[in-house]
Amino acid sequence: LSPQYMANIVKQVTGRSAGECITENLIQQARSLLITTSLSIQEIADQLGFKNQSHFVTFFHRAVGMSPKAFRMKKNSDK
Numbered sequence: 001l002s003p004q005y006m007a008n009i010v011k012q013v014t015g016r017s018a019g020e021c022i023t024e025n026l027i028q029q030a031r032s033l034l035i036t037t038s039l040s041i042q043e044i045a046d047q048l049g050f051k052n053q054s055h056f057v058t059f060f061h062r063a064v065g066m067s068p069k070a071f072r073m074k075k076n077s078d079k
Contacts (some may be wrong), residue, residue, distance in 0.1 A: 006018065023059075023063060026048055026059070027060070027063045027064065029048060030044060030048060030056075030060055030068065031064075031071070033047065033048075034068055034071055034072045034075065035072070035075045035076075041053055041056070041057065041068050041069060044056070044068070045057075056068070
């Protein structure tokens with residue numbers, strides 16, 4: 001299977017690009033880890049395969065609209 005063929009199949013099945021599906025999955029995993037564990041932001045970044053914490057924080061902020069730390073604090077205060 002070529003990457004282009006796979007991308008076309010993903011688009012046909014989901015209506016979204018492969019990149020969008022990957023981003024959504026990573027954000028769901030990050031949210032879950034931030035809410036349900038006491039792992040540090042660095043440990044979560046490592047676990048999700050980011051090259052460094054800074055890259056993870058930027059990625060998360062763009063997708064969610066707040067930093068991972070702010071997200072964790074907000075979710076913990078909502079309990």
